[in-house]
Amino acid sequence: MKRIIFLFAGIVLIVVAIIVSQSGGTVIINHQVAGSEASNIAIYAISGFLGLLGFIFLLIGVIGMIRGSKQMKVNQYIMQNGIPAEGTVTFVDKNWTLLVNKNPIYSIIEYTYTDSNGAQYSRKVTNANSNLVTRMGIQVGSKIPIKYSPQNPAESVIVV
Numbered sequence: 001m002k003r004i005i006f007l008f009a010g011i012v013l014i015v016v017a018i019i020v021s022q023s024g025g026t027v028i029i030n031h032q033v034a035g036s037e038a039s040n041i042a043i044y045a046i047s048g049f050l051g052l053l054g055f056i057f058l059l060i061g062v063i064g065m066i067r068g069s070k071q072m073k074v075n076q077y078i079m080q081n082g083i084p085a086e087g088t089v090t091f092v093d094k095n096w097t098l099l100v101n102k103n104p105i106y107s108i109i110e111y112t113y114t115d116s117n118g119a120q121y122s123r124k125v126t127n128a129n130s131n132l133v134t135r136m137g138i139q140v141g142s143k144i145p146i147k148y149s150p151q152n153p154a155e156s157v158i159v160v
Contacts, residue, residue, distance in 0.1 A: 078147050
């Protein structure tokens with residue numbers, strides 16, 4: 001969700017920068033109308049700053065989208081080919097970084113599990129759907145179904 005917000009903010013800032021650079025309006029500096037040369041410099045400085053800021057936001061959004069896409073492919077592979085196991089929840093809390101109507105839409109879940117070789121692993125999920133966590137009654141000590149990767153048992157997903 002955050003990556004989409006960064007992407008959208010970057011596009012908006014770049015569009016605003018283009019509009020400002022094409023505006024050709026008058027600039028007031030220290031309560032005096034600036035000359036055409038000073039106005040052009042100020043307008044290009046402002047539009048350049050907005051464009052640079054927009055590019056940074058856009059870049060952060062695109063990088064986030066690429067990383068999210070890769071993680072989604074890994075999770076999909078684990079769901080299809082993973083080894084089923086049972087995880088024990090060690091921590092549950094609301095994730096207050098993204099709110100809708102002053103309510104967190106994500107929860108944080110930490111759980112531990114043991115692979116087929118007896119090695120124990122721990123995983124922290126920061127973007128679990130809060131409504132789903134409430135409906136499933138996930139709390140500390142709960143047992144949850146998971147699947148872990150056959151190639152890398154440290155990678156796992158919660159089976160919903």
